[in-house]
Amino acid sequence: MGPFVPEPISEQLNLVVALLLGIGFGFVLEQAGFSSSRRLAGVFYGYDFTVLRVFFTAAVTAMIGVILLSYFGLLDTDLIFVNPMWLYPAIVGGIIMGFGFILGGYCPGTSLCAAAIGKVDAMFFVGGGLLGVLIFGELFPLYKGFFVSSALGSVKVFQSLGISQGLFAFLMIAMAVGAFAVTTRIERKVAPDSAPSLAFSGFKHTAAGLGVLALGGVLIFLPDYKTSLTRKTTNPAFIMANPVVEMTADELAFRLVDLEPQIKILDLRSPDAYTKLPLPGSVNLAQNDLFGREWSSLLSQRRVKKVLVAEDEASERTAYLLACQLGYENFVILKGGFLDFDRTILNSAGYVPMGNRWDEDVRKFREDAKLQLQKMIADNKTPANKTPKKEKSIQGGC
Amino acid sequence: MKTRYMNPYLAGFFLGLVLLATIFITGRGLGASGALKDIVVATLAAVAPAHAEKSTFFGTFLGAGKEYPLKAWLIFEVAGVLIGAFLSGIISDRLKVVTETGPQVRTKPRWLFAVLGGALFGLGAQFARGCTSGAALSGMAVLSTAGFVTMIAIFGTGYAVAFFARRLWLNPKEGR
Numbered sequence: 272m273g274p275f276v277p278e279p280i281s282e283q284l285n286l287v288v289a290l291l292l293g294i295g296f297g298f299v300l301e302q303a304g305f306s307s308s309r310r311l312a313g314v315f316y317g318y319d320f321t322v323l324r325v326f327f328t329a330a331v332t333a334m335i336g337v338i339l340l341s342y343f344g345l346l347d348t349d350l351i352f353v354n355p356m357w358l359y360p361a362i363v364g365g366i367i368m369g370f371g372f373i374l375g376g377y378c379p380g381t382s383l384c385a386a387a388i389g390k391v392d393a394m395f396f397v398g399g400g401l402l403g404v405l406i407f408g409e410l411f412p413l414y415k416g417f418f419v420s421s422a423l424g425s426v427k428v429f430q431s432l433g434i435s436q437g438l439f440a441f442l443m444i445a446m447a448v449g450a451f452a453v454t455t456r457i458e459r460k461v462a463p464d465s466a467p468s469l470a471f472s473g474f475k476h477t478a479a480g481l482g483v484l485a486l487g488g489v490l491i492f493l494p495d496y497k498t499s500l501t502r503k504t505t506n507p508a509f510i511m512a513n514p515v516v517e518m519t520a521d522e523l524a525f526r527l528v529d530l531e532p533q534i535k536i537l538d539l540r541s542p543d544a545y546t547k548l549p550l551p552g553s554v555n556l557a558q559n560d561l562f563g564r565e566w567s568s569l570l571s572q573r574r575v576k577k578v579l580v581a582e583d584e585a586s587e588r589t590a591y592l593l594a595c596q597l598g599y600e601n602f603v604i605l606k607g608g609f610l611d612f613d614r615t616i617l618n619s620a621g622y623v624p625m626g627n628r629w630d631e632d633v634r635k636f637r638e639d640a641k642l643q644l645q646k647m648i649a650d651n652k653t654p655a656n657k658t659p660k661k662e663k664s665i666q667g668g669c
Numbered sequence: 670m671k672t673r674y675m676n677p678y679l680a681g682f683f684l685g686l687v688l689l690a691t692i693f694i695t696g697r698g699l700g701a702s703g704a705l706k707d708i709v710v711a712t713l714a715a716v717a718p719a720h721a722e723k724s725t726f727f728g729t730f731l732g733a734g735k736e737y738p739l740k741a742w743l744i745f746e747v748a749g750v751l752i753g754a755f756l757s758g759i760i761s762d763r764l765k766v767v768t769e770t771g772p773q774v775r776t777k778p779r780w781l782f783a784v785l786g787g788a789l790f791g792l793g794a795q796f797a798r799g800c801t802s803g804a805a806l807s808g809m810a811v812l813s814t815a816g817f818v819t820m821i822a823i824f825g826t827g828y829a830v831a832f833f834a835r836r837l838w839l840n841p842k843e844g845r
Contacts, residue, residue: 274696286745288694293749294756295687296699296802301757303680308769308783312838315831324677325684326806332685333810337692345693352697354799354808356815361804364797365822368790372827373834375786376769378801379794380701380750382787387751388758389766392783399787400702404709406788407795411726418796426814436812451678467677479678665696 273346274665297384306385308376308392315373317461320454320468327447335486338440344496349563352665353425360418375399437491444487448480497562504592515591518578518603520612521633524640527551527647533574539581539590540609548617550580551647558590561597570599577601583608616640673761688810697742698807702794704747706730711738743803772840782837797822 276285303325304310313319340346372378377385377396385393411418429439458466494502503509526534527550536553538545545555560566570577579587579594579602587604594602605612619641622634674680691699710730713721721727730738738744758764770779794800797819799808805823808816 273693276695280694285695285742286740289742289745290749290752292687292691292694292699293746294753295690295749296684296746297750297753297755298757299680299684299687299753300750301754301763302675302761303677303684304674306754306758306763309771309838312771315827316835316839321674321677325681326801328678328681329684329688330806330809332682333688333692334812336685336689337811340689340693348811350696351692351811353811354698354804354813354815356813356818357798358818360796361798361815361818362822364793364795365819366826367793367796368800368819368823369793369826370830371786371789371791371793372801372823373786373830374782374837375790376783376838377786377790378701378823379705379787379790380699380800380802383701383747383750384754385769387754388764391766391768392770392779395780395783396787396790397705399784399789400705400791400794401709401787402784403788403791403793404702404706404795405713405791407792408709408713408724408726411724414796415725423814427812428814428817429812431814439812467674471676476678 272344273340274350276665296380297387300381300384301388305381306388306390306393308385308390311378311381312373312376317454317457318466319462320458323454324451327450331444331447331483334440334443335490338436338490338493338495342493342496342499344500347562347564348495350665353427355425356423357419358421358423360420363417371403435491436495437493440490441487444483444490448484451476451480497559500593500596501558501589504589504596510588510592513592513595515588516603517606519606520615521636521640523578523605523612524616524637524644528640528643534576534578535569535572536578536580537569537590538609539579539586544582548613549648549651551644551651553580558586558593561590561593561599570594570597573601575601576603578603578605580605580609580612582610584611617644685810688807692807692810695742698803698810699746700743700799700803700807701747701750702791702800703803704741704743705791706795707738707741707744714738771836771838773836 276282280288300306304321305325310319311322314322337346337348341348368378375396377393379400382393382396382400386397429436432439455468455471458468536550538550538553538555539558540555542555549555554569556566561570579590581587581590584604584607587608591602591604616637619637622637624630688699691697710721710727713727714731722731768776768779770776790800794804797804798815799805799819801823805816805820809820
């Protein structure tokens, strides 16, 4: 499951990857014609919309790719870098860059491509870019406060708009295809004999546009990987068809008192409930944490029996099936959930006889276990239990 | 002079795949302006180390525990961009030392405007934490609101001021 940095690709190797990806980036930009300032400026005057076509096609392609990779469980989108937003600095910066685009005819990436094939104006643009950064840094105290104002974090655009990811993706595809159609007309009007779009095959391009739109239509109904797996494992039919291994409250109590090392309790209760009454040697995690990497070293220990504990048995079953779907093994659920464990052992108000000849043994065992466990919990009540390596999302951006 | 470029939609598709591969493998997007910053920081640290360390902006990228600024992901990526574009120039026979300019603008003014435009881009990209590649393109691919806001601001401003800068790019007689 991607991304593969920092593991298995190390930070060092990542630099080699950067070089290779950069070669691809530069090659495609130059092939697309982004090494020509007149062509780049054309997008603002209507005689050449190549830049718009390449730019939006690339953005839409990558966006669809990210959504599909995430849906098939190949990419963890919680780990990828989502540009955080400082709203007003982003707008002001964008406006300044817009002026730079019109006056200079390039943006930083395209100027590098153009400079590489010998465009002298692009070399001046790159020099200017360095100068601009220097000026920004030297005058930084003037707008130090503004620079970090209106921080909104890594918000996603569909959240900002209050719609689903799939619907936004469809709307964006529709806008891109619409913009392609409209700008092609404009371009042919403005430059009747030199418009690049004159070389297009109308039929093929229309067909491709409709094809992408249809794909976008599918995206509307595509839940993401986590949602679809969670939905699958909460489906009653799926739960019926997949039996789980259970452990009774008595067995768990016995193993805990016995200090058995090859057993680990994964407590899925809320952090509040957990802090009040943590079982000895247990860890507290949320169901969603099963997807992440921070617990994977624990979850993938095959010889350790992992006991899933939640308030109720149904949540335990879902977590059990989810963990198995994710490729982990050797789990059991606590029969009856934590509530039953609490009622029969931990805070039992007294033994209710079953009317068989083991009644006396069971009663004695439970009473001993209750005392011992309560002592263990009291001794153990240190908050230092939660020590997974905290997953850091990747830093990026310009 | 008929240099053939790739069909823009095909080129966009390939560009999208490169970007997707970047996100898939490394978890981050492509960029450009960040490398300019790294170069400025490294140069300043070499030329005027005391001044660089003291600077409220550049100083944050220097000092103990900080990697040497040129050993950065974007520096390697940008080195790749130069190589890739150069290779493409060889293949398509477009390697030529030339100044490209609008029909009414002579070479030296064009250089001046290029420096000015570059400086504005370098400045603006620091405010927006990224340029057309790092903020707008890569940001849009991962559906970040910041990416869309920056993209709209860049292109919106471009269209808003295009009329006033028309003498830089258009030939008034032909209307272009």
